[in-house]
């Protein structure tokens with residue numbers, strides 16, 4: 001591990017220890033935050049009892065569907081806009097200010113359209129995630145050097161193999177930035193929507209525990225989500241670093 | 250079995266120029282957003298089969314545009330371009346190009362970069378391995394066969410692109426300032442390699458360069474271009490024999506040659522400087 005890595009670990013450990021101490025000494029009442037050690041114990045109980053496995057599966061499935069839809073559709077929409085400079089000029093300012101809109105306020109619309117359940121949740125998550133993929137696609141396609149297209153033509157490659165064998169790998173490091181963002185937004189969209197739009201899932205389980213004053217369970221679930229997101233993000237980061245390493249200085 | 254007429258036509262006609270440009274111009278239309286850019290020409294040029302032709306000219310005079318026309322990547326606005334007796338429409342078979350910008354594929358290793366075109370063309374794997382290995386050795390990339398372009402210097406990446414073009418065994422090789430990223434000494438040595446390759450393959454070479462000594466040492470003929478729109482203001486035959494190498498830089502005639510080239514180019518380069 002790098003020096004920065006060790007320092008980072010130390011900072012996290014210090015923060016956790018400080019919270020533990022504050023809770024144990026009674027500076028923070030257990031009705032507000034429970035000690036991290038209790039959170040971990042609660043997490044172990046949750047996993048061992050298996051009572052939330054169904055919620056975990058439902059949430060992860062929604063995240064996966066939302067991420068795949070956002071990445072696939074976002075790439076397609078981005079590619080079409082990119083091929084059409086006039087349309088691009090018109091919509092790019094809209095894309096740039098898109099995240100100023102609090103997408104969640106549209107939740108009643110989605111309940112009307114899809115009813116309460118996974119479909120509405122996935123729809124909100126896609127709405128949140130897709131624009132980051134569209135923007136990344138526009139950037140990625142812009143960054144394909146013209147000289148690579150010339151080189152492909154010198155090799156007598158047609159438009160389809162040029163796009164697939166030259167354009168795509170050349171744009172991939174930039175596209176992957178969009179993939180990472182889309183996955184992050186899919187998590188946010190799904191978990192947050194489950195608070196209001198669902199009878200199942202990790203977000204719902206947290207809200208349920210909160211409403212029943214079950215702090216121990218609530219913090220155990222939160223810890224679980226943090227761990228899942230960290231694992232996913234670490235995996236994506238590893239791929240990202242490999243792709244970025246190939247870009248020229 | 251009788252010989253079909255098509256096969257007869259393949260026999261090279263030594264009297265016919267290998268590539269021919271007649272009255273070629275290229276104008277970039279700005280579609281109403283300001284004046285059109287007259288980038289090149291009119292250019293008349295006959296490249297003899299197997300000759301080494303060098304082009305020098307002030308920056309922005311249309312050298313790369315000239316290369317695009319010969320490569321079939323750009324159509325002349327007026328005039329005609331031919332390769333091996335046929336009009337150039339699209340990239341002709343048998344033409345290879347190394348561009349001014351780095352065109353190595355960053356997602357492929359050096360070996361895969363060099364083999365890319367051969368694999369696309371469906372060449373037999375054993376033959377690919379043989380040619381790629383030879384080209385990598387030839388270009389001094391032996392220790393870097395498994396490296397990725399991001400791990401190489403600019404000059405080495407350009408050598409990857411040259412190797413990738415050479416393995417296709419083109420009959421006309423177009424090179425756009427391929428040694429621009431190299432220091433003067435390495436450049437001379439790479440020039441020697443280029444001459445060796447040229448003698449070995451018998452290909453016709455068109456080399457664009459901004460180094461007058463490079464042009465004078467490598468070429469059979471040097472074409473000097475005016476400031477934009479570039480036309481040939483002089484074409485100088487160097488008179489070297491084919492077995493030349495970088496040691497001719499100490500030949501008394503070498504100084505005369507570069508002196509003459511600079512004489513012709515100085516005025517044009519000044520124009521470029523003044524007009525920006």
Ligand SMILES: Nc1ncnc2c1ncn2[C@@H]1O[C@H](COP(=O)(O)OP(=O)(O)OP(=O)(O)O)[C@@H](O)[C@H]1O
Nearest residue numbers: 277286288307308309310311312313314315349477
């Ligand atoms: N696609 C294009 N659209 C508009 N103008 C262009 C385009 N390509 C080149 N030009 C212009 O045409 C002129 C000739 O360009 P070109 O690249 O052929 O010059 P060059 O001699 O290769 O220059 P350098 O020595 O800098 O490589 C320049 O003024 C350039 O700005």
Ligand SMILES: [Mg+2]
Nearest residue numbers: 312313349425
């Ligand atoms: Mg150029």
